[in-house]
Amino acid sequence: MNIVVVRPGDLGESEISRWRELQVADKSLDNPFLSVEFALAMGRLRDYVRVAVIQDGGKIVGFFPHERHNFGIGKPLGGFLTTCHGLISVPDLKLNVRELLRVCRLSVFDFDHLVAGQPTFAPYQSDVRPAPIMDLSVGFDAYIEQVKTNSPKNLKTVRYKERKMGREQGEVRFEWASADPATLRTLTNWKSNQYQRTGRVDRFAQPWIVELIEEMHAANSESFAGILTMVYAGDTPVAGHFGLRTATTLVGWFPAYDPEFARYSPGIVHHLLMAERAAAAGLQQVDMGKGGREYKSWLKSGDLFVAEGRVSRPSPAAAVHWMGRTPVNKARTIVTDSPNLYKLADRVLKGFGRMRSPAQNQSDTPSVKEPWGVG
Structure with a gap:
């Protein structure tokens, strides 16, 4: 076995083609955050992105796409921005x-959305969580x-609120792509305002994230x-979403809506219309991501599974990282698993959002990963 670490931009055409071939061959890797296109874009925008190219017998x-930060701290590619990571490899x-x-x-690699069951990381999984999906493989009618x-x-x-919005605000129409x-x-x-209103870090205050989304x-x-x-x-936009897709899977990323139309639950209305149009476009599933709000329990028609865990090599940096991260990760899991605790935390964050100034939204590393929320 031979492993060479390179920047994504150093991958040649044959390596890029091989990446795509490996991804298509394994259904568990059917996620755009595991696609080579996402790695290449991240590599153009962030100096700390690396890819380990693993060879056996030539x-x-x-x-293994990853981020290498100071003191050898390893993070999944895209870190807090993504909902899936892992090895893109031959099965097993x-x-x-x-x-x-x-x-x-790397001294340590901390993961919270890794494709569950990958043999390299399976011994280090501390928990496996469901990631709800809208299964469209047999069509929208079966899904609904x-x-x-x-x-x-x-x-x-x-459906009542959708019709009511149409009567009171104008004919409801949906635009795809x-x-x-x-x-x-x-x-x-909308999303930037939502982050600030709810006390969360404003992703779009960071120019590189804006550039990534535009790319x-x-x-x-x-x-x-x-x-x-x-x-x-x-003619008035009321709710939208930007996400990434492979040939068969759409993954949720940035949903948002105009709060002036909140009484019509425009996020949920959008979600169902998006699923219908995704099915018509030939997509087989919409991945809603793990954790988050109660709406997923009744919109879902299946689950994928992602793993949380940590692997390290003995070092002072790894020990310091464990003390700073592991208790936070465990607390976050407890909160997102409990609807009552989640609602309480959400109220606290919203209160904090009303108090803090926009200048405080500039952190590059949020302390919590926001679930994909709509409506």
């Missing part, structure tokens, strides 16, 4: 993980029947694209 058998590849960290010059079974009352209420930069700015402005919005191939969607009442 043939590439895997890639099992590496000596501490040797992998040594070659990558499952939603009815989950909660007929909720579905009826959302908008290429308009102005529409993207509308969405990111992803422009991406458009059969196997990878940015998908911008928007619901309108008449």
